Structure formats: C-alpha cells, structure tokens
Amino acid sequence: MVKNSLAFEAETFRKIQPQEYLRRFIQGNIRPDGRSLSQFRPTTVNQSCITTTNGSSMVRIGNTTVVCGIKAEVATPKFNSPLEGYLVPNIDLSPICSPKFKPGPPGELAQVLSENLNNLLKSASVLDLTSLCIKEGIAVWVLYIDLVCVNYDGNIYDASVIGMITALTNVKLPEATFEESSGLVKATEELSVTLKLQRIPYSVTVALFDGQHLLVDPTEVEESITSEQITIVFDEVGQLCSIWKVGGLPSSPEHLKQCMNIARERYKQISMIVKSSI
Amino acid sequence: MASRKRPPSKIRTISIEPNYVNRDGSALFKFGDSAVVCSVNGPTEVKLRDEKVDKATIDVIFKPLVGLPGTKDKTHEYIIRSTVESVIKSNLYPRTLIQIVCQVMMDDGNILATAINATTYALMNAGVEMKDIAVAVACIVNKDGNILIDPELREIEKAQSYHTFAFSKTSFGLLFCESTGLFTEEQYFECYAICKIAAQEIIDKIRMKIQLDLT
Amino acid sequence: MVKELELSTNEKELIISGLKEGIRLDGRGIDDFRSLKITLGPEYGRSEVKLGDTKVLAKVSCEVARPYPDRPNEGMLTLNTELSPMAFAGLEPGRPSEEEVLVSRILEKAIKINRAVDVEGLCIVANELAWSIHVDVHFLDNDGNIIDAACIAAISALSHFRRPDVTVIGEDVTIHPVDQRNPVPLSIHHTPICVTFAFFENGDLWVVDPSLKEEQIRRGDMIIAINNHKEICVLSKAGGLPLEMLTIIQCSKLAASKVDWVREKIQDAIANAAEVEKRKTLREIIIDD
Numbered sequence: 001m002v003k004n005s006l007a008f009e010a011e012t013f014r015k016i017q018p019q020e021y022l023r024r025f026i027q028g029n030i031r032p033d034g035r036s037l038s039q040f041r042p043t044t045v046n047q048s049c050i051t052t053t054n055g056s057s058m059v060r061i062g063n064t065t066v067v068c069g070i071k072a073e074v075a076t077p078k079f080n081s082p083l084e085g086y087l088v089p090n091i092d093l094s095p096i097c098s099p100k101f102k103p104g105p106p107g108e109l110a111q112v113l114s115e116n117l118n119n120l121l122k123s124a125s126v127l128d129l130t131s132l133c134i135k136e137g138i139a140v141w142v143l144y145i146d147l148v149c150v151n152y153d154g155n156i157y158d159a160s161v162i163g164m165i166t167a168l169t170n171v172k173l174p175e176a177t178f179e180e181s182s183g184l185v186k187a188t189e190e191l192s193v194t195l196k197l198q199r200i201p202y203s204v205t206v207a208l209f210d211g212q213h214l215l216v217d218p219t220e221v222e223e224s225i226t227s228e229q230i231t232i233v234f235d236e237v238g239q240l241c242s243i244w245k246v247g248g249l250p251s252s253p254e255h256l257k258q259c260m261n262i263a264r265e266r267y268k269q270i271s272m273i274v275k276s277s278i
Numbered sequence: 279m280a281s282r283k284r285p286p287s288k289i290r291t292i293s294i295e296p297n298y299v300n301r302d303g304s305a306l307f308k309f310g311d312s313a314v315v316c317s318v319n320g321p322t323e324v325k326l327r328d329e330k331v332d333k334a335t336i337d338v339i340f341k342p343l344v345g346l347p348g349t350k351d352k353t354h355e356y357i358i359r360s361t362v363e364s365v366i367k368s369n370l371y372p373r374t375l376i377q378i379v380c381q382v383m384m385d386d387g388n389i390l391a392t393a394i395n396a397t398t399y400a401l402m403n404a405g406v407e408m409k410d411i412a413v414a415v416a417c418i419v420n421k422d423g424n425i426l427i428d429p430e431l432r433e434i435e436k437a438q439s440y441h442t443f444a445f446s447k448t449s450f451g452l453l454f455c456e457s458t459g460l461f462t463e464e465q466y467f468e469c470y471a472i473c474k475i476a477a478q479e480i481i482d483k484i485r486m487k488i489q490l491d492l493t
Numbered sequence: 494m495v496k497e498l499e500l501s502t503n504e505k506e507l508i509i510s511g512l513k514e515g516i517r518l519d520g521r522g523i524d525d526f527r528s529l530k531i532t533l534g535p536e537y538g539r540s541e542v543k544l545g546d547t548k549v550l551a552k553v554s555c556e557v558a559r560p561y562p563d564r565p566n567e568g569m570l571t572l573n574t575e576l577s578p579m580a581f582a583g584l585e586p587g588r589p590s591e592e593e594v595l596v597s598r599i600l601e602k603a604i605k606i607n608r609a610v611d612v613e614g615l616c617i618v619a620n621e622l623a624w625s626i627h628v629d630v631h632f633l634d635n636d637g638n639i640i641d642a643a644c645i646a647a648i649s650a651l652s653h654f655r656r657p658d659v660t661v662i663g664e665d666v667t668i669h670p671v672d673q674r675n676p677v678p679l680s681i682h683h684t685p686i687c688v689t690f691a692f693f694e695n696g697d698l699w700v701v702d703p704s705l706k707e708e709q710i711r712r713g714d715m716i717i718a719i720n721n722h723k724e725i726c727v728l729s730k731a732g733g734l735p736l737e738m739l740t741i742i743q744c745s746k747l748a749a750s751k752v753d754w755v756r757e758k759i760q761d762a763i764a765n766a767a768e769v770e771k772r773k774t775l776r777e778i779i780i781d782d
Contacts, residue, residue, distance in 0.1 A: 076559075111352040115353040118349075119458050123458040123460075227364065242458050243466065246454055250445075252451055252452070253467060256452070299548060299580070299634040300546060300634055315579070319582050339577065343631075345573070377582075381577065383541075383550060384535070
C-alpha cells in the first residue's frame with residue numbers, strides 16, 4: 001500500500017505549523033481541545049485546604065492549577081504610613097509546573113505576574129490596610145500571599161487572582177494586642193479575626209488570534225502561538241478594576257467591548273463557583 | 279495645592295534629542311519634566327542560548343532613576359519588549375540581538391509612555407526596519423471624574439484610575455493598554471478617544487523632528 | 494556578547510608617537526582635562542556631568558529608616574554604581590563586571606569611607622530614626638575616565654541635595670513636607686575629587702583624564718582623590734606599570750591644581766542652579782497672583 005507522502009499526521013502538522021493547525025480548527029468554530037471559542041474550561045475552587053496557613057485556596061482552570069497560602073507576621077509599619085499593614089503577593093513559577101521554567105530566581109513572567117497582582121490589590125483597594133494595624137507606628141500585620149503554580153496550562157493570571165481573593169476571604173488571624181510594659185505583641189491561641197474585603201475582583205483573560213478571533217481562557221499551546229492577550233478585571237458592582245493588553249497586532253475598541261461583555265458574564269460564573277466551594 | 283496650569287486635554291511640551299549617547303541609535307524623549315533616554319544597540323552578536331533561527335532576539339533593560347531595578351521595572355521591560363516586537367521587522371535580522379536600554383532621567387509621571395516613545399525614536403535613529411510606529415500616552419481620571427491627559431506625578435497620586443495607551447501609527451489600532459484603578463466602561467472609552475487624539479499630536483511632533491534633522 | 498574592538502596597531506602607534514611629542518588625539522596637552530559641563534537640577538540632588546563624551550547622571554534621594562544597631566547615632570549613605578549596557582555594550586546585567594567593582598570601590602573609598610558626608614548629622618532620634626541617603630550613579634556614555642566623571646557627579650549631586658526639615662520635640666518627630674518648609678542641605682565635611690592618570694610605554698609617557706582609546710592601550714593607571722583641604726583621600730595604584738616616586742609626587746601636585754579647577758566648575762554649576770531656582774519661584778509667584 002503506497003502511503004500518500006503529502007498527507008501528514010495531525011501531530012506532525014501541529015509541530016511544524018502550529019499557527020496553521022490552530023487556524024484550521026478556528027475556521028470550523030472549534031478549538032483543538034474541543035471547546036468553542038467562547039467556552040471556559042471547567043473551574044474548581046477549594047478553600048482552606050492548607051491547615052498550617054492563615055488562609056489558603058486551590059484553584060483549577062482546566063489543567064492549570066494554582067495553590068495559594070497566606071501567612072501572617074508582625075512587622076513595623078513604614079514611617080509615612082504608621083497605621084497601614086502590608087500585603088505581599090508573590091507567585092512562584094518553577095519547573096514543577098512546566099519545563100519552560102528554569103530553576104533559580106524568579107523569571108520575567110513570575111515577576112510580571114507578581115507585579116500585576118500587587119497592583120490589583122493596591123489600585124482596587126481590595127483590603128483596607130488600616131484594618132491590619134495592631135498598634136499605631138509600632139506593630140502591624142503583614143500578610144505574605146504565596147502562590148505556587150503546580151501545573152501550567154495557560155491562563156495563570158485568572159487562576160492566581162481567584163486563588164488570591166478566595167484565600168484572603170478565608171484568612172483567620174489571632175487577636176493581637178500590644179503590651180506597653182514588655183514592648184511585645186501578644187496574640188491569642190484562637191484564630192478568630194477575619195478580614196473584611198472592600199472589593200472582590202475577578203479577572204478574565206482572552207487571547208486574540210489572527211487579529212480577529214477571540215479565544216477565551218487560552219491553554220498554554222494557544223498562548224504560545226498568539227502574542228496578544230487581553231485581561232479584564234471586574235468587581236462585584238460591575239466596576240472595572242484593570243485592563244491589560246499586551247503585544248502583537250493592533251486591536252480595535254470592538255474587541256475590547258466584546259471582552260468586557262465576556263468578562264461580565266464570567267464574573268457571575270466565578271462568583272457561583274466560589275460560593276459553592278465554602 | 280496648585281492646580282494644573284494647562285487644559286485637561288493638552289499634553290506637556292514634547293522635546294526630542296536624537297543621538298544623546300554614542301550608540302547605534304539613541305534618543306532622549308521628554309514630556310515636560312519626564313525624560314527617558316533610550317539607546318539601541320543592534321543588530322549585533324547574540325548569545326547562543328538566546329539565539330532565534332528565524333528572527334532577532336529583542337532584549338530590553340529598564341533602569342529606574344532611583345534604586346535598584348525591581349518587579350515594576352521588569353514589568354516595564356516586558357511591556358516595551360512585547361510592544362516593540364510586534365512593530366520591528368525582526369525576521370530581517372535572524373540570529374542577531376537588538377539590545378534596548380531605557381534610562382529614566384527625570385520622573386514627573388507618565389514615565390512608561392515616555393519610555394515607549396523614546397524607544398520608537400531610538401529604533402528609527404538606529405535604522406532598524408519597522409513596519410509601524412508605536413506612540414504612547416497616558417491619562418488619569420481624577421476623583422471628580424475629569425480626564426487629565428499626560429498626568430504629572432502629584433496628579434497620579436490622587437487619581438481614581440490611571441490609563442496608559444500605545445497606538446500604532448498606520449492603523450491607529452491599540453498596541454498596548456494598561457489601566458488600573460476603579461473606572462467604568464464609559465470612562466475607559468472616553469480616555470481611549472482622548473489619548474488617540476493626543477497620539478496623533480505626538481506622531482506629528484516626531485515627524486517634524488525627523489524632517490528637521492534630515493534637512 | 495559584544496566585545497569592544499581592540500585598537501589596531503596603527504592606532505596604537507599613532508597615539509604613542511603623538512604622546513612622545515606631547516600631543517593627544519583630540520588635540521589636548523597631556524595635562525589637560527576635556528571640557529567639563531555640569532548641569533544641576535531641576536530637582537535637588539540631580540546632577541548630569543559631561544566630561545568630553547563621557548556622560549554620567551547622579552541622583553540623590555533620602556528616606557527615613559532605623560539606624561544600624563552597631564551605629565545608633567548615625568545615618569546611612571549608600572552608593573549605587575551599577576553599569577548598564579547603554580554605556581558598556583555587551584554587559585550582562587546582574588553579574589558585576591571587573592570594571593563595575595573597581596568603580597564602586599573607588600567611589601566608596603572616596604565618599605563613604607572618607608566620611609565626606611556628615612552621617613552623624615543625619616541621625617534624628619538615636620537608635621530609632623535616621624536619614625538614609627541613596628546616591629544612584631547612572632552611566633550613560635563611556636568615552637574613558639568614568640571614575641572621575643562619576644565622582645564629580647556624585648559630589649555635585651550631594652552638594653546640591655536638600656532633605657526635608659525635621660523637628661523633634663520630646664518623643665514627637667515631625668518631618669515637614671518640602672512645600673511647607675524649605676528643605677535643608679546636607680552637612681558635607683569635605684569634597685574629594687578624583688583625578689585619573691594613565692601611563693604608557695615604560696612610565697615616561699603619561700596623560701591625565703584618559704579617553705577611551707587611551708584607556709585601551711594604557712599599561713598602568715593611578716587614581717588620586719584630593720579634597721578641599723588639600724588632603725589626599727584616596728591614592729589607588731592597583732597593579733600595572735611600576736612608577737618612580739618622583740612621578741607619583743609630580744602627579745599629585747598636578748592633581749591638586751586640577752581639583753581646584755573642577756571645584757570651581759562645581760561651584761559655578763551650583764550658583765547657576767540657584768539662579769534658575771530663584772527665577773522659577775519668582776515666575777511662579779507672579780503667575781499665581
């Protein structure tokens with residue numbers, strides 16, 4: 001039987017011409033993993049899963065898995081803001097989640113994500129930092145928000161934001177008082193103080209392919225082929241907290257409007273998923 | 279507190295100084311009191327591990343005025359690199375390195391847009407072929423809901439939301455956008471429209487400067 | 494990795510034969526500095542220095558911090574002299590090159606270890622609060638002798654810098670914002686200025702303020718830092734050509750006169766900056782009225 005030498009196996013075609021491979025699927029209005037262009041991967045959220053932390057969560061979007069743990073410590077506040085505590089988010093992308101990350105100090109992607117998470121907490125005023133004050137000018141709580149990606153399959157930012165926000169909602173701190181006589185901060189054994197978040201933002205990431213097709217919740221393969229990414233963050237009252245669009249081809253306001261509509265719908269979905277996970 | 283001395287939709291005086299340092303290409307771009315010097319070195323030799331067979335490797339380093347570079351500067355590097363990667367014809371320079379270094383000289387707000395514009399001019403100064411030109415400008419929405427373009431540092435500190443846009447010259451499509459703070463969809467698209475008009479002004483300024491230098 | 498191209502034999506011989514007759518490539522005499530331009534401002538503590546084609550920017554900033562436990566009555570002064578690929582092509586950021594270490598050590602010796610700035614005057618409340626002064630030196634363009642340029646930039650920036658005024662009443666510390674009370678200058682004990690010499694052949698030929706090409710073919714070098722009290726703060730002769738004692742003494746005498754010239758330039762720049770500042774405030778008062 002003569003094998004037709006011009007007919008490639010699908011796998012080979014995907015390796016040699018990844019863009020054309022994706023294009024063929026898109027033309028049929030479907031993506032390589034079977035989803036439609038506007039379909040999100042199944043998302044699950046687990047709360048308070050790590051008992052040694054003050055607050056924790058685990059988020060899965062498709063295969064992308066992010067674990068978030070929050071640890072509280074006491075620190076001295078900055079001189080210019082004696083009533084404010086600190087929130088320190090940090091995401092760790094190591095070889096455990098994907099071979100494209102090398103061991104060692106945080107790479108560019110990890111730093112950019114950490115910076116964006118920090119910006120979101122600050123600019124959206126997610127938590128009133130004066131609620132972390134123990135004694136003005138002397139002691140405040142600092143919350144280290146550590147995110148670890150356990151499996152990287154694209155759309156890490158969305159997973160991280162959901163993880164960070166849900167972990168913050170289930171943080172339990174001890175009651176802390178400052179003793180003047182000893183100059184020490186005393187805390188109760190029992191963890192009873194919870195945080196009151198001022199805002200609950202969730203993000204939605206969309207990739208733009210060929211300057212026209214919006215691929216919602218891109219997988220790692222889709223991310224590596226498309227250079228464009230649009231991320232939109234809404235809060236619970238429909239206010240925008242952040243819009244981030246990088247790279248690639250120029251896009252039009254219509255794309256942004258579409259993304260905003262998608263983001264608003266998705267916000268309701270995420271809220272329901274998070275509520276059912278408590 | 280002194281209020282702004284110029285109308286809300288007016289950008290500060292732009293000043294461009296090409297060939298600021300001795301590199302393949304360089305430029306100093308100023309928005310009033312915000313200045314960034316960008317130097318471009320390339321196409322030049324690339325390390326084997328960074329080599330790309332079909333296009334140029336673009337490396338961006340962003341150095342702040344004060345302190346050691348941190349995550350914020352890394353983010354600026356990422357933004358400048360991805361914006362510029364899309365406009366440079368990198369497939370004309372395979373297996374080479376185009377090294378871009380941005381140094382903040384004076385910081386009075388709107389520093390990312392200043393850096394992107396400086397990079398664009400420095401690339402032209404270096405003779406790197408591009409299929410488009412990226413121009414950037416920022417604006418804020420302050421607590422009264424007014425939109426102020428090209429904000430100064432003290433205006434940014436009190437702003438409700440801060441938006442930076444980068445447009446492409448040929449199609450005026452959006453190349454890059456970063457918006458943080460609390461804002462509505464209407465406010466966002468208003469900012470978009472205002473910044474687009476300002477971008478046209480910046481392009482005209484750049485074109486005038488090039489014509490001046492060539493004659 | 495982009496390496497600076499080595500000079501060709503022709504260029505080397507041209508420079509050496511010129512020096513034998515006392516002429517340098519750019520027409521200077523062997524004891525002439527290149528044209529020096531110092532621009533201070535618009536903010537306090539910002540200095541841009543152009544020494545020929547070598548360009549250096551220095552920025553001084555301050556913040557309040559806790560003093561070191563072993564020095565509870567002193568403030569802190571830190572120098573940051575990271576080299577960048579803007580001035581040095583082919584530099585790998587993150588890993589300090591030999592040159593970077595050299596520059597950083599000389600500047601630290603001249604300014605920090607020599608106590609040019611009065612760090613005790615930076616203390617606000619002993620053991621609790623003190624000013625921490627940061628000097629960031631950025632190298633924009635390298636055409637030789639970055640150490641002298643960096644030293645001039647750092648010293649002029651420190652002389653120009655003003656920190657916010659502080660009042661301490663008992664336990665209460667108030668830091669007055671700059672728009673409410675005029676900021677105060679730093680208390681500077683003395684101002685060391687570096688002068689670099691480069692030696693060629695067997696030590697008979699030497700120049701002051703070497704350009705990049707001269708630096709590339711030099712056989713030895715010496716850096717002397719002299720302050721305004723005519724004291725030698727730093728004398729660095731690290732390896733290279735052996736020198737006669739007489740040469741060293743001659744060089745230090747020359748360095749002293751050069752340092753006076755540089756100091757005059759710095760004073761002029763400070764006076765210019767004060768003029769501009771005065772004119773600006775007058776203009777602002779007129780507009781506000």
